[in-house]
Amino acid sequence: MRTTPASPRAWLRSHPLFGDSVLAVLLAAVSLAFAGLASGQDSASGRPPAYTFNVAAAVLVIGTCLLTALRRRWPFVLLCLAQLPQIALAVLRYEGGLVGLVTLILLYTVAAYRGLALSMVAAAVTLAGYAVSAVIAFDAGGWTQHTIVVVVTMTVWVGGRSVRLRRAYFAELVDRAERLERAREADTRAARAEERSRIARELHDVVAHHVSVMTVQAAAARKVLETRPEAAREALVAIEELGRTAMREMRGIVGVLRTDGESGELAPQPGMVDLPGLVDQMREAGLRAQLWIEGERPVIPPGIDLAAYRLVQEALTNSLRHAGPAARAWVTVRHEEGELLVHVEDDGHGGVETPQRGPGDRPGHGLVGIRERVALYGGVLRIGPRQGGGFEVRARFPLKD
Template sequence: MRTTGILRSWLRAHALFGDSVMAVVVAAFSVATAVVVGSSAPGPPWEPGVPGGALLVLGCAPLVLRRRWPFVLLCASVLPDVVMVALGYADGLTGLVTLILLYTVAAYRGLALSLVAAAVGLLGYAVVAALASDPGGWTRHTFVFVVASAIWVVGRSVRLRRAYLAELVDRAERLERARDADTRAARAEERSRIARELHDVVAHHVSVMTVQAAAARKVLDTRPEAAKDALVAIEEMGRTAMREMRGIVGVLRTDGETGELSPQPGMVDLPGLVDQMREAGLRAQLWIEGERRTLPPGIDLAAYRLVQEALTNSLRHAGPAARAWVTVRHATGELVVQVEDDGRGRTGEFSRGPDDRPGHGLVGIRERVALYGGNLRIGPRQGGGFEVRARFPLKD
């Protein structure tokens, strides 16, 4: 079975060789058939001679280039048949050549040209039958018409099937390209999401650890116990950061292993976050207004990250004596989150790096809020300080 498939593929790739072999075989059988028919006819045995043999070979020669010019060769193949019948030579299997060329036109050319080819083939048969000494009866003519029609239908079916398969292949390729594009877009979106999560985790915990380390350095000589407490807080904060980063990066596993993923933080973790900021030196308070309700996971995480980023920036930029307020309001159809501080702050950007360039905190928060159709306000607060206020719409 495999050998047959390899041979078929090779012949398809070398069509000229296969058609040449077919033309030689048909010509040989045509000459043999003419000799047999001529010998069985009344009178002396028929000798093909040079003219008759040449006409038979000439009538089979169009098969060599049948795939390149099938219609032209079909028209040309009628001429040797007419000449042989007019001169009284036996036509051998030249009629088979006409049928093969008719099939080729129907299988490789359009509908209009294939219909013209069928008309040319039938017209050539009618001329040969009219010139023949024994034209045959209506039974023979009907049989030839039915065979020619069947061959034409088979050729058209092959062409339609080939076009259908080509369309399927093209559609599969388009779907494959679309799937690859969707996969790349999904990967880019996932990388962007993970980058935002990592930024929020690293920025928050590293900022708190930096403040704690600075406090420990200042009181190391005068108050060793306070410095020890700060170092313990740094250790705990580092472990928490590693645990959260391990949970975020765990989604990148591709080896099928199940990572030790902890749940993503949410609004229920705000008291712990506020306690962490108090331990780091920021006087933070939390107010929750309205009846608490179950939030969608995406909004729950986005609101938590917003508060985390806002408190981290207050810790870094508001000053040592600053206070911060976190207000969470559960209203009908919306969630309002507001973070304020009364420090000196910065009025240019929400978050800046050490070299005074804009950080990624503002961009990340805007993307999170916009993703869920919310409104965000970031800017100076009346009476001094800084304010971050976001509203998330909630659907019942």
């Protein structure tokens, strides 16, 4: 695989020893040249120079400058070592060239790459080394020069600390961005899981109800196919209509999964106003169901409206499947002040065995979906046997403003 060559700046960042070594060699060369010129500046007047330059001075200058090559690895230790040649040059009255600049570079490195306490100690060491050199060579300059040196030293220290703080700030920004990205991904996964759970509940409610009614209708049609063909034909027509209704509802639910921007065949979700039609379907399927609506119907939030409808649908479907062919069911919807009460019950007196579940069926999904729906809107749910026989499902939804 072909890789893009890195830029020279990026390569130098990844190889800091090379750049520091080049800097050390340049400092050594310039210091030697500068020290040689400075040591001979008074030769024309016949007076000896204030400082001399020889092989010993060259060794001290080169050794000090070469310390810069390892400044990123041991900056504080090298800064302390750099004070010794500087003091030795002052004692021997040798010209030091750019030895002072080497000290400033090491001080900047300590301030930029080490903690506050160590950087303050490094600044103190730098000023102490200069003070010792100035005391030894008292005639090297006046108070103006000393003040300038102190100001330059503190400026270099402040610059190094600013670079360190800026680097820490950007690192914190990068870390915060990564945490926010991870949190956003976690929220996205949670939202997707919740949406999948919601779609699964909707699909279960639609498929379980319609398929159960279609199964009962098909069984009835099979039994009367030879003796009562007209009744069988009506059952088949009902099965066809139920199949079309189930397909429409499933397309409406699965439509939310579309990602290509196309508009699906979306239909309004069912609600409490559709309960009479639901009860009629159950009657056609053979369940003797009755509906009572008490109280004045208020404005019901869409979520509670759909949840209450699905609750009645699931409860009647369970009555149709398990209560027996001679069972009766009652649906009571009571609109109270600030609450919606939904009560579905059956007598469960079938007189014959109810159909057995197959080995692949996993009971309980419908009831779990009912519990989740009621809990989602802060309702209270009771599911269990009914006094006098049968089964009941009772839910109370709070209607908030």
